[in-house]
């Protein structure tokens with residue numbers, strides 16, 4: 001606290017990311033990173049990068065990357081917005097579309113950065129409760145609102161919305177921007193991308209951090225009709241003209257070119273998720289039906305916080321949220337099969 005801080009800064013409650021400890025080697029299953037390295041083409045693009053070119057500013061429009069993303073998703077370049085990680089894309093869209101008279105809506109159990117952005121921009125919000133089985137009742141969103149944001153699959157539950165529910169959500173809310181945060185969509189859920197032509201209020205947000213194994217690069221993007229994208233450009237160009245540096249743009253472009261590697265890594269993550277789900281169920285955990293690269297679980301016979309601490313002492317990090325309704329749950333990222341086996345062995349020992 002400092003008397004130099006503005007009143008707004010004094011009132012902020014900043015987001016706390018999952019631990020990234022450097023003190024020892026942990027098996028890291030707490031921040032939904034990929035267990036696999038980025039595509040080999042990424043290493044090649046960084047190795048061959050013309051470092052002398054770093055003296056120049058990057059292209060403020062990131063045109064090569066935007067064109068490639070548009071072609072990859074079958075859209076026009078004017079329908080693509082890129083940013084420094086999807087968190088940056090999200091914060092811009094909160095400012096661009098959600099500062100309204102009505103409160104915005106997102107689930108009570110959801111990505112914990114959303115309320116932080118609301119406080120930053122002093123946006124009112126309401127959080128319809130998930131059902132007891134942690135599914136979303138789309139009917140809760142058919143009310144007046146200043147905008148809607150839902151991760152699909154949801155985080156930290158991993159539970160996805162059916163395509164018919166996505167369509168209903170958009171049809172029920174023609175006056176609001178509806179954001180579908182697809183950070184985890186590549187692990188088996190159905191994307192909302194096919195609805196962009198039909199719904200001018202839809203914005204889909206994607207990240208390179210999970211399925212493209214590039215959390216350290218900081219690259220995310222939004223897809224939607226051109227006038228929503230222009231709204232994001234207006235905010236970005238009032239904030240930082242160059243959010244995507246030249247290295248990130250080159251590596252991001254290279255990653256897009258290796259579809260086979262991308263599909264293979266995701267297929268392996270899905271197979272490991274199913275294996276992990278079976279192993280956890282066999283240990284007596286209730287395992288929610290995840291379509292993400294993490295699983296959400298609870299155990300009737302063991303306190304989640306204790307399990308988290310004991311796993312940490314055993315060199316394995318998982319995510320524990322001390323929040324209402326989920327303080328008896330753990331979120332466990334899908335690691336390699338070896339990582340998952342180490343986790344299951346440690347849990348068997350702790351529970352045994």
Ligand SMILES: Cc1ncc(COP(=O)(O)O)c(C=O)c1O
Nearest residue numbers: 085086087111151183207209220
């Ligand atoms: C639902 C959701 N959206 C967005 C993000 C942000 O991802 P990034 O900023 O790494 O692109 C995360 C990160 O964990 C997430 O869980």
